[in-house]
Amino acid sequence: MQMRSLSQELSSTSYPGRGIILGKSSDGKNFVIAYFIMGRSENSRNRVFELTEDGIVTKAFDESKMLDPSLIIYPPVRAINGMTIVTNGDQTNTIYEYLKSGKTFEEALRTRTFEPDAPNYTPRISGIVDPKNDRILMSILKAEGGNPDTTLRFFYEYNSVQNGTGYYIHTYKADGNPLPSFEGDPVKVSVGNDIDSFTEEIWNSLDADNKISLFTRFISADTNDTVTRIINKNK
Numbered sequence: 318m319q320m321r322s323l324s325q326e327l328s329s330t331s332y333p334g335r336g337i338i339l340g341k342s343s344d345g346k347n348f349v350i351a352y353f354i355m356g357r358s359e360n361s362r363n364r365v366f367e368l369t370e371d372g373i374v375t376k377a378f379d380e381s382k383m384l385d386p387s388l389i390i391y392p393p394v395r396a397i398n399g400m401t402i403v404t405n406g407d408q409t410n411t412i413y414e415y416l417k418s419g420k421t422f423e424e425a426l427r428t429r430t431f432e433p434d435a436p437n438y439t440p441r442i443s444g445i446v447d448p449k450n451d452r453i454l455m456s457i458l459k460a461e462g463g464n465p466d467t468t469l470r471f472f473y474e475y476n477s478v479q480n481g482t483g484y485y486i487h488t489y490k491a492d493g494n495p496l497p498s499f500e501g502d503p504v505k506v507s508v509g510n511d512i513d514s515f516t517e518e519i520w521n522s523l524d525a526d527n528k529i530s531l532f533t534r535f536i537s538a539d540t541n542d543t544v545t546r547i548i549n550k551n552k
Contacts, residue, residue: 318502318505319505320482320505320506320507321504321505321506321507322506322507323338323483323485323506323507323508323518323519323522324518324521324522325522326485326504326506327485327519327522327523328522328523328524330489330490330491330492331491331492331524331526331527332355332357332489332491332492332496332524332527333355333487333488333489333499333523334355334405334439334487334488334489334496335352335353335354335355335405335442335487335488336351336352336353336442336485336486336487336488337350337351337352337403337404337405337442337443337444337455337485337486337487338350338351338352338483338484338485338506338508338519339351339403339444339446339453339455339483339484340453340478340481340482340483340484340506340508341478341479341480341481341482341483341508341538342480342481342508342509342510342535343480343481343508343509343510344480344510345480345538346510346537346538346539347510347512347535347536347537347538348446348448348453348535348536348538349483349508349515349533349534349535349536350394350401350403350446350532350533350534350535350536351483351515351516351519351531351532351533351534352393352394352403352405352531352532353519353520353523353528353529353530353531353532354366354375354393354405354529354530355523355524355527355528355529356527356529357527359382359384360382360383360384360385360389361389361529362529362550362551363377363378363379363382363383363551364376364377364378364389364390364529364530364551365377365378365530365549365551366393366530366531366532366547366549368545368547369392371395371396371397372392372393372394372395372396372401372402372409373392373393373394373532373547374390374391374392374393375389375390375391375392375393375530376390377390378549378551388406388432388434388439391404391406391407391409391410392407392409392410393405393409393532394409394532394534395409395410395413397413397416397417398416399447399448399449399541400416400445400446400447400448400449401445401446401534401536402416402443402444402445403443403444403445403446404441404442404443404444405439405441405442405443405488406432406441408425408426408429408441408443409443411425411426411428411429412425412426412443412445422443422445422454422456422472423456423472426441426443426456426458426470426472427470429441429458430458430460430468431458431459431460431465431468435465436463436495437495437496438459438460438463438465438495438498439488439489439496439498440457440458440459440488440498440499441456441457441458441459442455442456442457442486442487442488442499443455443456443457443458444456444486446536448536448537448538448541449541450476451476451477451478451538452474452475452476452477452478453474453475453478453484454472454473454474454475455472455473455475455484455486455503456470456471456472456473457470457471457486457499458470458471459498459499460498463495463498471502473502473503481507481508481509482505482506482507482508483505483506483507483508484503484504484505484506485503485504485505485506486499486503486504487499512533512534512535512544512546513546515533515535516531516533516546516548519531519533520548528550529549529550529551530547530548530549530550530551531546531547531548532545532546532547533545533546533547534546
Protein backbone atom coordinates (compact mmCIF):
# COMPACT_ATOMS: atom_id res chain seq x y z
CA MET A 318 0.00 0.00 0.00
CA GLN A 319 1.41 3.37 -1.02
CA MET A 320 2.10 5.93 1.70
CA ARG A 321 0.16 9.16 1.18
CA SER A 322 0.60 12.66 2.54
CA LEU A 323 -1.68 13.16 5.52
CA SER A 324 -2.51 16.76 4.63
CA GLN A 325 -3.23 15.93 0.99
CA GLU A 326 -5.44 13.01 1.95
CA LEU A 327 -7.43 15.04 4.47
CA SER A 328 -7.95 17.93 2.08
CA SER A 329 -8.93 15.73 -0.86
CA THR A 330 -12.63 15.99 0.02
CA SER A 331 -14.66 18.74 1.67
CA TYR A 332 -16.67 16.29 3.74
CA PRO A 333 -15.02 13.09 4.96
CA GLY A 334 -17.46 13.19 7.89
CA ARG A 335 -15.82 11.68 10.97
CA GLY A 336 -12.30 10.28 10.80
CA ILE A 337 -9.88 8.12 12.78
CA ILE A 338 -6.09 8.05 12.34
CA LEU A 339 -4.08 5.45 14.28
CA GLY A 340 -0.37 4.84 13.91
CA LYS A 341 3.14 5.26 15.24
CA SER A 342 5.37 8.34 15.33
CA SER A 343 8.35 8.48 13.00
CA ASP A 344 10.81 7.95 15.88
CA GLY A 345 8.82 4.93 17.10
CA LYS A 346 8.49 6.33 20.61
CA ASN A 347 4.73 6.94 20.55
CA PHE A 348 1.53 5.45 19.30
CA VAL A 349 -0.55 8.14 17.64
CA ILE A 350 -4.29 8.77 17.69
CA ALA A 351 -6.49 11.36 16.00
CA TYR A 352 -10.27 11.61 15.87
CA PHE A 353 -12.17 14.44 14.20
CA ILE A 354 -15.80 15.30 13.60
CA MET A 355 -17.39 17.46 10.93
CA GLY A 356 -20.95 18.69 10.48
CA ARG A 357 -23.31 20.13 7.88
CA SER A 358 -26.47 20.68 9.96
CA GLU A 359 -26.84 23.12 12.85
CA ASN A 360 -27.42 20.16 15.18
CA SER A 361 -24.20 18.44 14.10
CA ARG A 362 -22.18 21.64 14.30
CA ASN A 363 -23.37 22.40 17.81
CA ARG A 364 -20.74 20.22 19.50
CA VAL A 365 -17.46 20.23 21.38
CA PHE A 366 -15.06 17.60 22.72
CA GLU A 367 -14.57 17.44 26.49
CA LEU A 368 -12.01 15.39 28.43
CA THR A 369 -13.21 12.65 30.78
CA GLU A 370 -11.35 10.42 33.24
CA ASP A 371 -10.70 7.75 30.59
CA GLY A 372 -11.09 9.60 27.30
CA ILE A 373 -13.41 12.21 25.81
CA VAL A 374 -17.11 12.80 25.18
CA THR A 375 -18.99 14.93 22.69
CA LYS A 376 -21.20 17.58 24.26
CA ALA A 377 -23.62 20.20 23.02
CA PHE A 378 -21.96 23.61 22.81
CA ASP A 379 -25.34 25.30 23.28
CA GLU A 380 -27.81 22.99 25.05
CA SER A 381 -30.75 25.16 23.94
CA LYS A 382 -30.01 24.38 20.28
CA MET A 383 -29.66 20.60 20.66
CA LEU A 384 -32.40 18.93 18.61
CA ASP A 385 -31.55 15.22 18.59
CA PRO A 386 -28.63 13.86 20.65
CA SER A 387 -29.08 10.20 19.64
CA LEU A 388 -26.27 9.91 17.07
CA ILE A 389 -24.09 12.90 17.92
CA ILE A 390 -23.58 12.68 21.70
CA TYR A 391 -21.32 9.76 22.67
CA PRO A 392 -17.86 8.92 24.09
CA PRO A 393 -15.48 8.68 21.10
CA VAL A 394 -12.49 7.66 23.23
CA ARG A 395 -12.17 5.36 26.24
CA ALA A 396 -9.19 3.52 27.73
CA ILE A 397 -9.16 0.05 29.32
CA ASN A 398 -6.40 -2.39 30.28
CA GLY A 399 -3.72 -0.29 28.61
CA MET A 400 -5.67 -0.09 25.35
CA THR A 401 -7.38 2.96 23.88
CA ILE A 402 -10.68 2.63 22.01
CA VAL A 403 -11.61 5.22 19.37
CA THR A 404 -14.93 5.21 17.49
CA ASN A 405 -17.47 7.49 15.86
CA GLY A 406 -20.42 6.46 18.01
CA ASP A 407 -21.78 4.69 21.06
CA GLN A 408 -20.15 1.44 19.92
CA THR A 409 -17.25 2.71 22.06
CA ASN A 410 -19.21 1.50 25.07
CA THR A 411 -20.02 -1.84 23.42
CA ILE A 412 -16.32 -2.48 22.76
CA TYR A 413 -15.39 -1.33 26.27
CA GLU A 414 -17.85 -3.71 27.93
CA TYR A 415 -16.77 -6.65 25.76
CA LEU A 416 -13.08 -6.05 26.51
CA LYS A 417 -13.90 -5.70 30.19
CA SER A 418 -15.53 -9.14 30.15
CA GLY A 419 -12.58 -10.76 28.37
CA LYS A 420 -14.10 -10.77 24.89
CA THR A 421 -12.73 -9.21 21.71
CA PHE A 422 -13.04 -6.12 19.56
CA GLU A 423 -14.45 -8.24 16.74
CA GLU A 424 -17.02 -9.96 18.96
CA ALA A 425 -18.26 -6.58 20.15
CA LEU A 426 -18.71 -5.15 16.67
CA ARG A 427 -20.49 -8.23 15.35
CA THR A 428 -23.38 -7.12 17.59
CA ARG A 429 -23.56 -3.70 15.88
CA THR A 430 -24.42 -2.33 12.45
CA PHE A 431 -24.22 1.01 10.65
CA GLU A 432 -26.09 4.03 11.99
CA PRO A 433 -29.88 4.13 11.47
CA ASP A 434 -29.83 7.51 9.71
CA ALA A 435 -31.52 6.75 6.38
CA PRO A 436 -30.77 7.42 3.59
CA ASN A 437 -27.08 7.85 4.53
CA TYR A 438 -26.70 4.77 6.75
CA THR A 439 -23.50 6.25 8.09
CA PRO A 440 -20.76 3.65 8.64
CA ARG A 441 -19.55 2.92 12.14
CA ILE A 442 -15.76 3.24 12.23
CA SER A 443 -13.77 1.95 15.20
CA GLY A 444 -10.21 1.32 16.30
CA ILE A 445 -8.00 0.20 19.16
CA VAL A 446 -4.41 1.12 19.98
CA ASP A 447 -2.75 -1.69 21.95
CA PRO A 448 0.84 -0.64 22.82
CA LYS A 449 1.52 -3.69 25.00
CA ASN A 450 1.07 -6.00 22.02
CA ASP A 451 2.40 -3.49 19.47
CA ARG A 452 -0.75 -3.61 17.37
CA ILE A 453 -3.57 -1.52 15.98
CA LEU A 454 -7.08 -2.78 15.23
CA MET A 455 -9.59 -1.02 12.97
CA SER A 456 -13.06 -1.73 11.62
CA ILE A 457 -15.83 -0.33 9.47
CA LEU A 458 -19.45 -1.48 9.50
CA LYS A 459 -21.54 -0.29 6.58
CA ALA A 460 -24.59 -0.99 4.45
CA GLU A 461 -23.85 -2.78 1.20
CA GLY A 462 -24.39 -0.29 -1.60
CA GLY A 463 -26.68 1.77 0.60
CA ASN A 464 -28.96 -1.24 1.16
CA PRO A 465 -29.87 -1.45 4.88
CA ASP A 466 -30.79 -5.14 4.54
CA THR A 467 -27.12 -6.16 4.37
CA THR A 468 -24.38 -5.20 6.84
CA LEU A 469 -20.77 -5.43 5.70
CA ARG A 470 -18.21 -5.82 8.52
CA PHE A 471 -14.52 -5.24 7.76
CA PHE A 472 -11.77 -5.82 10.32
CA TYR A 473 -8.09 -4.87 10.09
CA GLU A 474 -5.17 -5.81 12.33
CA TYR A 475 -1.79 -4.11 12.00
CA ASN A 476 1.06 -5.71 13.95
CA SER A 477 4.44 -4.05 14.56
CA VAL A 478 3.38 -0.87 12.74
CA GLN A 479 6.26 0.79 10.93
CA ASN A 480 7.55 4.06 12.37
CA GLY A 481 6.01 7.13 10.77
CA THR A 482 2.97 5.21 9.55
CA GLY A 483 -0.68 5.94 10.23
CA TYR A 484 -3.91 4.35 9.04
CA TYR A 485 -6.81 6.66 8.23
CA ILE A 486 -10.44 5.67 7.89
CA HIS A 487 -13.46 7.96 7.64
CA THR A 488 -17.21 7.73 7.21
CA TYR A 489 -17.87 9.32 3.82
CA LYS A 490 -16.11 9.10 0.48
CA ALA A 491 -17.20 12.65 -0.35
CA ASP A 492 -20.00 15.15 0.10
CA GLY A 493 -23.36 14.27 -1.44
CA ASN A 494 -27.02 13.57 -0.84
CA PRO A 495 -27.22 10.87 0.28
CA LEU A 496 -23.67 10.78 1.54
CA PRO A 497 -21.60 8.01 -0.11
CA SER A 498 -19.90 5.65 2.36
CA PHE A 499 -16.14 5.25 2.61
CA GLU A 500 -14.81 2.57 0.26
CA GLY A 501 -11.71 0.37 0.43
CA ASP A 502 -9.14 -0.24 3.16
CA PRO A 503 -7.84 2.32 5.65
CA VAL A 504 -5.49 4.71 3.87
CA LYS A 505 -1.79 4.57 4.79
CA VAL A 506 -0.58 8.08 5.68
CA SER A 507 2.65 9.65 6.92
CA VAL A 508 2.98 10.61 10.60
CA GLY A 509 5.66 12.76 12.24
CA ASN A 510 7.13 13.04 15.75
CA ASP A 511 5.54 16.11 17.29
CA ILE A 512 1.95 16.11 18.58
CA ASP A 513 1.47 19.84 18.04
CA SER A 514 2.62 19.67 14.42
CA PHE A 515 0.45 16.56 13.91
CA THR A 516 -2.58 18.31 15.39
CA GLU A 517 -2.02 21.49 13.39
CA GLU A 518 -1.56 19.56 10.14
CA ILE A 519 -4.87 17.74 10.58
CA TRP A 520 -6.87 20.77 11.67
CA ASN A 521 -5.52 23.01 8.90
CA SER A 522 -6.18 20.35 6.26
CA LEU A 523 -9.87 19.84 7.08
CA ASP A 524 -12.50 21.94 5.32
CA ALA A 525 -12.86 25.22 7.22
CA ASP A 526 -16.65 25.37 6.98
CA ASN A 527 -17.37 21.77 8.01
CA LYS A 528 -14.77 20.92 10.67
CA ILE A 529 -16.05 20.96 14.26
CA SER A 530 -13.63 19.30 16.71
CA LEU A 531 -10.33 17.40 16.79
CA PHE A 532 -8.77 15.13 19.41
CA THR A 533 -5.16 13.93 19.20
CA ARG A 534 -3.11 11.81 21.58
CA PHE A 535 0.44 10.45 21.72
CA ILE A 536 0.87 7.34 23.89
CA SER A 537 4.38 6.34 24.99
CA ALA A 538 5.25 2.89 23.65
CA ASP A 539 7.36 2.29 26.77
CA THR A 540 5.41 3.80 29.65
CA ASN A 541 1.86 4.24 28.25
CA ASP A 542 1.99 7.88 29.39
CA THR A 543 -0.20 10.15 27.26
CA VAL A 544 -0.11 13.66 25.85
CA THR A 545 -3.44 14.99 24.55
CA ARG A 546 -4.62 17.92 22.46
CA ILE A 547 -8.19 19.08 21.74
CA ILE A 548 -9.33 21.75 19.32
CA ASN A 549 -12.96 22.89 19.30
CA LYS A 550 -14.23 25.29 16.67
CA ASN A 551 -16.97 26.35 19.10
CA LYS A 552 -15.47 28.30 21.99
